[in-house]
Amino acid sequence: VNLGWALDRLGAVFEGSVGEGVPAQVEALIREADRVAAEDEEMCRLMGEHGAEVIPPEGAGILTHCNAGALATGGMGTALAPIYTVHARGVPVKVYADETRPLLQGARLTAWELDRAGVEVTVITDSMAASLMRTGKVNLVITGTDRVAANGDVANKIGTYGVAVLAREHGIPFYVASPRSTFDPKSPGGADIPIEERDEGEVRGLAGRMTAASGARVWNPAFDVTPHHLVTAFITDGGILRPPFHASIARLLEGGEGS
Amino acid sequence: VNLGWALDRLGAVFEGSVGEGVPAQVEALIREADRVAAEDEEMCRLMGEHGAEVIPPEGAGILTHCNAGALATGGMGTALAPIYTVHARGVPVKVYADETRPLLQGARLTAWELDRAGVEVTVITDSMAASLMRTGKVNLVITGTDRVAANGDVANKIGTYGVAVLAREHGIPFYVASPRSTFDPKSPGGADIPIEERDEGEVRGLAGRMTAASGARVWNPAFDVTPHHLVTAFITDGGILRPPFHASIARLLEGGEGS
Numbered sequence: 060v061n062l063g064w065a066l067d068r069l070g071a072v073f074e075g076s077v078g079e080g081v082p083a084q085v086e087a088l089i090r091e092a093d094r095v096a097a098e099d100e101e102m103c104r105l106m107g108e109h110g111a112e113v114i115p116p117e118g119a120g121i122l123t124h125c126n127a128g129a130l131a132t133g134g135m136g137t138a139l140a141p142i143y144t145v146h147a148r149g150v151p152v153k154v155y156a157d158e159t160r161p162l163l164q165g166a167r168l169t170a171w172e173l174d175r176a177g178v179e180v181t182v183i184t185d186s187m188a189a190s191l192m193r194t195g196k197v198n199l200v201i202t203g204t205d206r207v208a209a210n211g212d213v214a215n216k217i218g219t220y221g222v223a224v225l226a227r228e229h230g231i232p233f234y235v236a237s238p239r240s241t242f243d244p245k246s247p248g249g250a251d252i253p254i255e256e257r258d259e260g261e262v263r264g265l266a267g268r269m270t271a272a273s274g275a276r277v278w279n280p281a282f283d284v285t286p287h288h289l290v291t292a293f294i295t296d297g298g299i300l301r302p303p304f305h306a307s308i309a310r311l312l313e314g315g316e317g318s
Numbered sequence: 319v320n321l322g323w324a325l326d327r328l329g330a331v332f333e334g335s336v337g338e339g340v341p342a343q344v345e346a347l348i349r350e351a352d353r354v355a356a357e358d359e360e361m362c363r364l365m366g367e368h369g370a371e372v373i374p375p376e377g378a379g380i381l382t383h384c385n386a387g388a389l390a391t392g393g394m395g396t397a398l399a400p401i402y403t404v405h406a407r408g409v410p411v412k413v414y415a416d417e418t419r420p421l422l423q424g425a426r427l428t429a430w431e432l433d434r435a436g437v438e439v440t441v442i443t444d445s446m447a448a449s450l451m452r453t454g455k456v457n458l459v460i461t462g463t464d465r466v467a468a469n470g471d472v473a474n475k476i477g478t479y480g481v482a483v484l485a486r487e488h489g490i491p492f493y494v495a496s497p498r499s500t501f502d503p504k505s506p507g508g509a510d511i512p513i514e515e516r517d518e519g520e521v522r523g524l525a526g527r528m529t530a531a532s533g534a535r536v537w538n539p540a541f542d543v544t545p546h547h548l549v550t551a552f553i554t555d556g557g558i559l560r561p562p563f564h565a566s567i568a569r570l571l572e573g574g575e576g577s
Binding site: 155157158159161166170171180182183185186188189190193217224225262263265268271272274278279283 | 446
């Protein structure tokens with residue numbers, strides 16, 4: 060949703076500068092894009108500040124899914140921003156990254172950028188999250204999101220919903236990092252969010268090698284919806300939003316702040 | 319456990335035939351191995367017969383994890399035996415196979431053998447099981463097991479425990495197919511079952527290609543333990559075992575039958 064939001068802003072600048080000549084239009088678009096980038100960086104910084112509140116200052120094991128870090132945003136990320144923030148303050152954090160099949164954004168992107176920043180990161184296959192939680196090594200989960208409905212239902216990378224169920228089963232708080240621009244008041248609930256089904260080849264193989272029997276069918280939904288009752292709180296650039304989400308989200312979008 | 323049980327039987331034949339000369343010993347070992355193979359085939363057949371009782375005769379969607387089929391046993395398998403049995407009777411079944419990272423036994427073995435037998439099979443990544451259950455397309459789960467403790471705790475391929483939690487969350491029965499020889503009365507509970515940790519390379523890559531950032535750590539437990547309270551029933555060659563498992567397992571191992 061926030062990609063569309065940025066494009067809408069640029070679209071408005073384009074429309075508003077029609078007739079000023081191409082060089083002026085290009086300059087106006089670059090100025091607006093720079094503003095969006097600067098705001099994105101500041102938004103990430105604020106999410107890091109607010110999210111740091113939910114990480115115990117004595118240290119924590121944190122599970123994440125997919126990539127919502129510096130590689131996916133203009134700043135230091137959404138889900139990873141609180142981790143970078145407390146790491147810079149000297150809080151010892153151990154991050155566990157679900158590899159995130161089929162496209163392995165966790166194993167490739169999250170693991171790479173956290174390791175590069177000096178944060179201890181351990182890659183697990185998605186199927187290991189339940190056992191890892193059972194060991195007691197995970198104190199909290201933080202994921203990103205592609206879209207949050209008005210009631211707090213969360214659309215995110217396939218597998219997020221399962222992680223949320225497992226977190227609840229193990230009494231582990233489940234946080235969703237979401238900038239203001241990712242809340243979508245036009246979607247009342249998760250049932251209103253369309254789920255893209257992607258190319259079968261992503262599940263049938265990996266890096267050019269076949270991994271599944273050729274005669275089998277394949278199902279490849281790109282996203283899933285986590286119902287709001289499994290979400291402990293939202294980490295936003297406007298503060299931490301707690302249940303009832305319908306009210307706290309509305310307050311954020313009206314310009315108020317979270318707790 | 320049942321591999322050790324078969325080797326123990328051959329070991330006893332070997333010990334008992336010491337002094338009879340090598341050709342006689344070899345013949346005795348082959349005879350015993352043939353008996354084990356025939357018993358294994360019959361055991362699979364019986365598990366198929368008993369397991370068929372838990373599959374609705376009007377058809378069902380069945381999720382399985384890893385491979386516990388004809389490729390893993392002397393007969394038609396353990397977890398897949400009930401599926402082959404009802405398929406032969408004309409019951410329409412749709413099987414969903416978790417790909418089962420890191421070694422992909424579901425995508426490679428389960429999908430291959432079911433497709434070859436004419437059973438409709440759909441491969442999903444492990445992270446999709448929760449969403450699939452939420453669609454209502456899964457009526458029951460059947461997995462195999464490597465060892466069942468005296469209290470009914472189940473050691474099986476990594477990921478099984480998570481599937482069991484998700485099944486419970488969605489009100490889907492979770493069955494474990496287990497021949498008599500896989501129950502281990504010497505392990506009182508799951509905590510007594512050692513979990514092998516395997517080579518990091520299995521998670522770091524696939525088919526010779528790196529899939530994880532090289533600086534990241536890796537955790538690779540081969541198995542997990544599903545606590546008995548998440549198991550609906552055991553499908554055994556001696557019938558269906560229901561809770562309380564401590565009693566029904568003891569009865570089976572004393573030579574009695576399940577329900």
